[in-house]
Amino acid sequence: MFKKILIANRGEIAVRIIRAARELGIHTVAVYSEVDKESLHTILADEAICIGPACSTDSYLNMNAVLSAAIVTGAEAIHPGFGFLSENSKFATMCEEMHISFIGPSAKVMDKMGDKINARSEMIAADVPVIPGSDGEVHTTQEALEVANYLGYPVMLKASAGGGGKGIRKVNSAEDLIPAFESASQEALAAFGNGAMYIEKVIYPARHIEVQILGDSYGHVIHLGERDCSLQRNNQKVLEESPSVAIGKTLRHQIGQAAVRAAKAVHYENAGTIEFLLDEKTSAFYFMEMNTRVQVEHPVTEFVTGVDIVKEQIRIAAGQPLSLTQDDVTISGHAIECRINAENPKFNFAPSLGKITDLYLPSGGVGLRVDSAMYNGYTIPLYYDSMIAKIIVHGDNRFDALMKMQRALYELEIVGVTTNADFQMDLISDEHVIAGDYDTSFLMETFLPNYNKDND
16 A cells, blocks of 8 residues: 555545545545645645745646655655546556556557547447437537438537637537537647547437446456436536436436446446436437546445545555445435535636635434535635535435525525525425436526526
8 A cells, every 4th residue: 555645636536535645544645736725635734845836827726846846755656646646647657657556547548448439449349329410529610510410409519638628619509500610629639639520410409427446456347336427507517416317217327337348348446437318208329428536526436435535546546456346335315415615607607716614514324425625714706616515415316405405505604705605505405306307408407597587
């Protein structure tokens, strides 16, 4: 086992990793930008080292600075969390060259699954169903028109590289295709350095179902059930739950086995997530993409399985076999996660920055967890993601979990910045959400228009 690891991240995920490492008896090193000097992860870690100015390109994305910090402090491994360098294969390669363990999959696997077109062909070979789409990259508007006409509208344009909702456009007609293709390609080029696109038939509305997998260096791969992430705004997840109410026992088994086949096909090691779209009308499911890192919403899976995913990540990277088999995995009860962001839902979710003058995070009771890096007097910087906390609850059943979440949101008190807490309360109180009757279209097309009308 490692004696010391460096956490190449910030905020709540850095705090989460530090806590897991401490419970394993591992010394931790935090890195921080100049503006993050007083952040909670720098206080909780055993050591903290500044790696550059506020801008993430000069600090958290500066590979040389992160690696230098690891070498100076004698860290044997680096945990990248999510975002920043977590899916950067070049960084994983550099770690390997410096004989520092990267707590995640190999650079080879990242490259294989990070390129969505390549991932698609790998899945076809592994007998994992994929969405009908282009055979490869589409580089010109003429190619795009031909593919779209063949598939039939609506179609989805997607950047071959990257994720996070960038370089994605839904196109309903041939007239809209050319401007959408050009803007998505430019966005992808700016964000990922690669403007190549591919095209898929739109499966819409659908359920966004993702399966958590774990794989070790001995060829063992297991899944930890699914998460329903269908409540999204602009392709960004807002609320997640596990298990999905849209899936029965047979379909759960089928999707889980498909995820395991997908991971085994690319010899996957560490934690990862296979994302699927589920057509509720036909019960057909299709591979969307693979995230080669720990997910923001991993706590809901931890609650229903009792598996500490971050600890498993560290153990796997240290060369240990998985601590459980597929037969050991049982799904118990129901878990829900709400993302609390510093944003104003009444003004198109504009970021809300400033100093937190009063803070009370909900606590107490069975089955409540809050992952956050906030404290009284903390100033939210403008340079990074707006998420300030994740509230996760676990109940004996879905209704129990919903009631627990209502209680937790009611207790939450954040003064100094505007948050989406009231919005989340309204969302989980909606009759459709309570009934589990929603899909990927619900938030944007049904809930938000009514919400905005009510708040005018």
